Structure formats: structure tokens, C-alpha cells
Amino acid sequence: MSSVLRFAVRRAGWAMVVVLASVTLVFTLMYGVGDPCVGKLGANARPEQLQACHVQLGMDRPLSVQLLGYLGITPGPDGVRHGLLQGELGESLVHGDPVTEVVWRRLPRTALLGGLALLFQVVLGVAIGVAAAVYRGKPMDTLLMSFTFLMISIPGFLLGIFALHGPAFLLGWFPVGGYGVGAMDHVRHALLPSMVLGALGAATYARLMRGELVDTLSLDHVRTARAKGLSPTRVLWVHGVRNALIPVVTLIGLDLPLLVSGAIVTEEIFAWPGLGKLALESVVAMDAPIVVGLVVVISVAVQLGNVTADLATAWLDPRARQ
Amino acid sequence: MGWRGWRDSRVLVGLVLVVAVVAVAVVGPWFSPHAPDTQFREQLLGNGALGTRGIPAGIGDVTGHPLGGDTLGRDVLARLLHGGRVSLTVAFVGSLVAVTLGLLVGMYTGYVGGAWDRLLMRLVDLMLSLPFLLIAIAVQAVVASSNIWSLCIMLGLLSWMTLARIVRAKTQQVKGLEYVQAARSMGASPVRIVFTHVLPNVLGPVWILGTSLAASMILAESALSYLGLGVAPPTPSWGSMLREGQELLGYAPRLVLLPGLMILLAVFGFNLMGEGLRDAQDPRHG
């Protein structure tokens, strides 16, 4: 029990370190290297306004003081502590909405997109991987593996552009970008972008799955099981797939940052109003609070995902459970 | 050890592809019929070609421009050839930065161990949890210089971690070998041991990872260029050509397909090479 607790505490501590480091990095980038005030005032900004903006944002103070203020450790320019520790992420410089509100509104959308993509890549990846392993050495194997290889080598945005023009626009199978109104409509709009987003993952998992499965099926105890007369299907699923899933699940956890990167491009192409599109728009507009807030939320989400993957690995792998 | 890999024909195919693409990028510009930024407006935009229904003149329409022109009447062949230089420079220099850093950190932590080891490995874990593209676009937007070298360095600094981890593990393994232990006890300097025993042994994995790194660098550069945060305008790169070509996608698909194909070829080649090398080293994953 205590070891579990210790693990949990250590894991949580580490997650906090990661979040903190990410925030420091991006905060320095946005406020130290760049100047968010030029993003705030937008069209028709007058330089006097810029000066005033620097004072208002407390950017006349040293960067370290600003960072401590952002974290909520020291008071902000108005003398009140309101930062990360207080659960506040500031306000957008472009439009003044609270960052937490903006991010919370968009998080479910990216979660929907990412969730569907994950589902898609795991299901399709495992299916292709199993099929290729079963038919290994046969033309089917070659075909599937060549296909996954192509998916790995094609730039995601190229795939997105073609998907948007082909299946969506020309064939009319999917909505042409956007988010829709109502839950079912959201899902309908999410289908194509999530497939594009999940394509790379599906290919990666398929290749990994095939490799692991080929290994596992040649292990002694699996051979023994087969020799004992268990049905090949049962051997495949119980002994093969279950074991082979372990590295795949571990990889899902580690791949989450990759999914975030993919979401930026995919959401941009499909005009999907999620965190990725927000990230790109905010970076271009130098809307620093949104960018830093996004990094907070994304790194927390990634850490949570990692922990979940760890737990899932433990559940799948009896050795790890003990 | 790693050299066994050359026998795998995937490595060979990958190598041929990579060499071909590299040759196109290195030698191609010398044979390029035109400069990449010369605008042949009279020939390729003239006669209201764009104004009526036309596209910038296509293949066969204009002598001396086998692949036609782009939106500005620039020779597409010349731009493909020169654009390759930029994309591949990013791939090679970026990977070089990542490999160098990964090697240094990996060998140091693997060989010396101790507090720095723990600290640096923590850094590796940390950087692996960063959303790569988000950081990259933030850096590009803030720096705003769109300079090719700063792009290389940034991509390199964001990609050395996996390599460092593997090099570290390999170094630890080599360090534990009996003959290395013997060499140490005979007073060989750490530097000497690293160079004579460790380095040759880690080169195998470095080759494998280096090739797939190069592939991902090309993809990253093209993604950044596509998002409008790549190299500065007059310089062509395959990614920026693709973005510019999107403007005329319905009319002149070649403006998108050709640079897209070049990216695909290069990435495919590097990936194939890496794949083959890995399997050759670790036949288990056949």
C-alpha cells in the first residue's frame, strides 16, 4: 500500500515539475523574448498605448518576478495574488476573455477529436498489426506494412488537404470542416479530421503490434499452449494480443504530445475550433496568456494521460501488477 | 556491427532514394536551367493567362520550362531543385545538432553517471513530454526571423532526447564489458575509452535514429512552412512551395503534388533506411 502511495506521490511530483518547467520555458519565450503587447492592441494601436500596456501587464518588472506572479507565488502588478496556484490563468490580451474559460470551452472539442483519433488509431492499428502478423511473409503482410509505411512518410497536412478535398468535398461523405451544432453533429464533423489525425498513430501501432505479436507467438509458453491443442484463435488473442498490447499502451501514453502537435495542423486544416487552432491563432497574434495557459493545460493533460497509460499497462501486465 | 545492415536491401533502396534526393538537392541547382527566384512574367504569366481561365503555363506550353511556372511565373523545376537544398539542409543540420547533442549527453551520462546523469535524464523525460509543434511554432513566431539556421538549431534542440537515452543505455552496456573494464583498470583515460570502445559501439543505433530523425525533420520543416512559420519568403523550400501551390490547387495540382512527392520520396527514403538498419541490427524485429 505504502509503495503504491509513494509511487503516486512521486508521479504527481514529477508531473508538477514537468508542468512547471513547460510553463517557465514558454513564459520566457512569450514575455521575455517576444512582446505580447503588440498582439493585444491590434489594428490601429498607438505606441503610447503600448507603453501603457506594458505597465498594465507588469512587463516593466523583471521577468522572474513576472513568472512568480503568473504562478501566483507573488502578487501581480495590482498587489493581489492571482496566478496558477489560485487557479487563474489570466485573460486573453486580444479579447480579454478569461483564459480558463476559453480553454475549458475548447478542451472538450479537442478531447473529442483526440479521443476519436486515439480510438481509431488503436483499433485500426491493432487490427492491421494482427492481420499482418497472422499473414506474415504473405503478400497481405507486405501490402499492409507498405501501406503503414506510406502513412508514416506522408506529411499530415498533405493527408488533411486531400481528405478535405476528396472524401469531404468531392464525394460529400463528410462535412467540409467546421464543428457543427449539437452533440451528434459534433461527432459527425469530427470523423474525418480524427481519421487524418489518427493515421500516423494507426500506422505506428500497426507496425509495433505486428513486431510484438511475431515475437510473442514464437515464445515458449505460447508454443506450448499451441501444442496442448488450444485453438489458434484463442492462442492468438489470449497469449499473443494481450501481451503485445502492453508496449502499445505504453506508447499511447508517450505519444500524447505527438497527438497535440498533430491536432494543431489538423484543426487548422479542418477549421475545427479546438485547442490546436487556438494555439496557432494565439501564437500568431502573440496572445501570450492564452499560449502559456494552453501549455499548462496541455502538459497537465499529457501527464494525466501518461499516468493512465501506466495504470493500464499495470492492469494488462500481471508481472507489473505484483 | 551496424554495417551488416547494408546487406538488407531495404537499406539499399532507402539509400538509393536518399542519395538520389540529396543529389538532386546538391548537384541539381548547378544544372538548374534558371534561378529559383527569376520571374518569367512575359512567358509564364503573360497574355492574360491567369486572367482569363488559364493557369501559369503548364508542361509543354513553354519551351525551356519543362515543369511550367508558379503563381509568380517562376520556373517550378528550378524551385524544386533549390527548394530541396533548404529542406535537406534543415534535415541534415537539424539531425546533426540533435545527434551531436544526443551523443554528448548520452555518452557522458552513461559513462560518468552520478548527479548529472540523473539530472540530464530527468531533462530528457521532461522534454519528451513537451508538445513539439506547439513549442516550435511559438519559437518561430517569437523569433520571427525565419532564418534557416535558427530553424535547424531549434529543431535540433527539440529532438535529441530519444537518441541520448539510447546512447546512454548502450554506453552503460559497453562500459560493463570485461575488456573495457580491463582497459580502465590498466589506466586508459576515459576520453580514450569513449573514443576507442564506446563510440564505435553506439554508432549503430545512432545511424538508425539519425535517419529517422532526418525524416521527421523534413516533415517538421514542411509542417512549419505549411503553417506559415518556416523559412523566409524568397527562399523556396518544399514545404513553402506546397503552401504557395495550394493557392492554385484546383488549377495546377502539380504545384502541390510535385513538392509533396519530393517530401514523400525523401521521408520514405530515410525511413526505409532506418527501418532496414534497425532490422539488420536486431533481427528479432523481422
Added chain:
Amino acid sequence: MGSPRPRVILALFLVAGLGATALGLCDRVSLRSLLPQAPQGPRVWGAGHRDPQYGGTFVFGAGSNVRTLDPHVAYDQLSYTAIRLMFDGLLDYQDAKLVPSIAESLPEVSGDGTELVFRLRRNVRFHNGRLLTAADVDWSMHRMLNPATGSPGFPFFKKLVGVHRFREGTAARIAGIEVLDSHTIAFTLTEADQAFLNAMALTFAYPLPREHYDDRNVDAQTQPLGTGPFVLKPGGWERGVRLTFQRFERYWRPGLPYVDQMVYLENLGREVATLRFRSGELSTTNAFSLADYLWFQSAKAWQPYVAKEAEATIWGLVMNNEIPPFDNVHVRRAVAHAIHREQWNQAKAGQLRLTGQPLPPQIAGHDPQLPHEQTYDLALAKQEMALAGYPGGYPHTIALWIGEGDASRLYGELAQADLARIGLRITLKPVSFAVYLQETAKRGQVPFFFSGWNQDYPDATSFFDVLWHCGSISDTGSNNTSFYCNPELDDLLDGARRTLDPRQREQMYRRASNLVARDAPWAFIWNSTTFEAWQPYVKNYRINPVVAGDYRFVWIDGPVRKGDAKP
């Protein structure tokens, strides 16, 4: 082992590669025949009603953010589009002419042009149900001109008597604004100002209800309350994504508006916008990629539903007159004559209306026979370079600042190639819009940049007085970004602003145009056009030449989806 046979991969790969190459090379001919056919006409049609129909949803989009819904603060087209759905001004524009809106009629103007009296309609209601009175106009003008509001509108109203004292805080009220009775209000100016009436049609002068905007709990940027035909739905604005408006039932214009709901999508990229429009998901669009622009020009079935309209803008290369080599008028002229305008237009598929003078054709003062019109003339340009003392070219490289979009890049590269021919070496410096605005407004900062100016109202003052008057120069917040200062021009402009006789005024602005074209603080290149397409079911829409995106009074002819077939 079980490894996929490399030779098979190679073969597959080669086939795929060759196939893609072939597709790439053969361009549209073979590709078109291989791919499914894109719809050649609208997918959604109108039901065929002749009389206006009520109801329906109108959906449109924009490529960027709506910044604010506070009419007194907004100063960009995208915000205007939203604001004009929800607010009315005393005056409005119809086909570039001033027409009364909340005012019963155009104001009575005294003989010397310094006193204007507006009479207001008695049936104008705010969205909270209260009737509008002259006191609302009075309060709103004071709110807008109060420096605390942060409105960029002050320069348009600086001729109001007592406005400076009010802004300095030495007077509680602006002396030049007087409420005569509940529905009559008078404005007094220090001298005749031919631009003042236009200023009264800007959103800066829109009347707002005091009880709403004085409420500390109200965020003026996001919680609009006006007299317009539409109301922002509660929680109807998700910043950066979409705004949803619904019909205001008690709108003062009888029987209007027609549609129940307006949806305004933000940050919609050009490619997606056009594809969604062609799929029938958007009611209208005005952002096209080059390919889409060409396609819509030629798609027969779409011709009744597209329109091209000249915009009153001026675009060109701005040269900072205080920074070498552009402090030399000959270099500036050389640049103005080196730009091959025809070819620029070819690269933009004929979307530009080329020009070589400061005012667009629809503004009085534009001269079709301008003596010093800037035209492409390479020999002349080289001559000017020689006169400037650089017969062999300018020895240093000059940075040309451009915006971040693809279009700016294209123009930058065109300029680069043109100027290389007269020995000016140019590097391109792409910067974000915000940085560009900030830096170009500073003295001695940016030598050379690509710029455009959109009129605030259809009058020559909206160009000359802002862009080339010595009075618009300041060290850090200069509107005159070329830092061109010519007392002769200033005299002309100040005189014209006071002049009441329109013909005499026009002559003065023609002289001013000639002066500015000759001294070439800008290389004038083109006036833009807007190209718009709308679904066949959208009725009663006409492009408003002064304010883009005026969709207030469209009606929807019960859309019918008929696939690709014509009805």
C-alpha cells in the same frame, strides 16, 4: 524471416511514385478525368418566391477575429460587420451616398457650414425596449470623445467647438453639442468641415443607451445593446469562433429584418470557406484563393450569384521620406516608375484595378488625366536613378517590410524582382500585422514597406489628411507613415476642407493628387476589388461599397437542396 519482401515494397513504391509523378505532370486534364467531378453549380437553390420571406438562418464567415462589439472602440472591417447588425447611426450609407437612418433626414446646415441640426425619428427603440431620444446621442458623443473610453474616433470630431477642453478635463461638456428638444440635437463646428457629416455615419457616432453602458457589470466589448435589426444571443459570442444573432422583434424599420438568425463564423480559412460555401454550408463568402477566384469567374451556373465591386482603397509601396535613399525624390520616383503594374495584375489573375495616383476612382479628386500619374516606364525609372546619383544602382540592401499573409509575400516578391532591374536590392522582412502597425508609425524606423489604406468614409479627406498631411506626423504614433511633409500640400488640403463648393473642392484635390503623385511618398499600385458569391436562395443582397458585409436586410428564399442539377 517474415519480413515484407523489400523487392515488393520497392515495386509498390515505384508504381506509386510514377503514378503520382504522372498525375503531377499532366496537370488538370488527366486529374480531372480521374477524380469525381466537383459540383459545377450551387448545391442549394431558392424555392422561387417573389415576395420577401421571413425566417431562416444566414451564415457567413471571416478569416480573422472580430475584435470588439463596442461601436465607439471598433476600428476594423470585421467588427463593423457585426456592429452594424446591432446598431444604427444617425446617418447611413446607401450606394456610397449618405442617407438618413435614425435621423429623419439629412441635417439642416447653416450657411457657413458650422452649424448642423439633426432631427431624430420618434419610433427608434433600443433592444431593452426604451425609446431613443436626443439625450442618448448627446451622452454617446461624450462617451466616445472621453479619453477614458479609448476610442480612436477623436480625430474625426476635432472641429467640434469645445472638444479639446472637454478632453483635457477643463470642461464638463462639449460646448458644440446641444440638445434642442427631446428629438433634436445641434452640433457647432469651429469652421466648416466637409468631412463632419461622414464622421457622423461612422460607428464612433452611434448612439448607445446610457443605462446599459454606464453599468459597471456590463462589458461594453462583448455585451452590445443598440437599436439595430439584430440582437446578440445570450452567450452568443464565442471569441474567435462564432457570433450568433437573432432578430430584434421591435426594430423601428417596419417589417424588417427578414431572417431569424445570423451566424458569423470567425477565423475561417479561405480554402475551407470556399469548400463549405460550395457545399451549401455558408450563405455567402468573399474570401477566395486564386484558384477559387478563377473558378467562380468561369463557372457559368454561378454567374447570377457573384459580383465584383470596386473598393475605395489605395495600395502600394510606402517610402519613408526621412530615411535614405528615399529622402531623395528621384529614388522615390524611380521606384514608382519601376513597378510593372500590368504584370502584378497578371499574377493576381486580374483582381487589381491598377492606378498611379493617391485617390481611388470613386472619390472626387481622382483625375483620369493626372499629369504626374505614376506609370511603368523602366527607362524613366533608370533615368531617375541616375539623377539621384545612383546610375549603377544603390550600393546598399534595403529591407522591405511586408505583412504575414501569403498575399503580402507575393507582392513583396514581385517588388523585389521589379526593383532589381533599376539597381535596388531588396530583402523581404515579414512581420506580424501588429508589429507592422507599431513600427511603421515610428519616426525613422521603417524605410520601406508594403501598405494599403481603406477609406473611413467616401471623401478625399479620408486619404489626404490622414496619410500625407504634415499634421498627421508624430514621433511614435504617426498616421502619415511615409513622413512626407509638404507645406504647399497642407495649404491646399486645409483650404479644401473648408471649401463648400463641391466643384472647386474637387479641383483642389486634383491638384493635391498631382502633387503627391509627383513627389511619390508612395508608389501607388492598385485599388482593390471585392469579389463575393452568395447562394441562390439569398435575396435582397447588394454589396455596400462603403461598408463591407452589409447583410442586414437579406431574406432567404426557403432553401431547396437539389444536388447538382439545375432547378
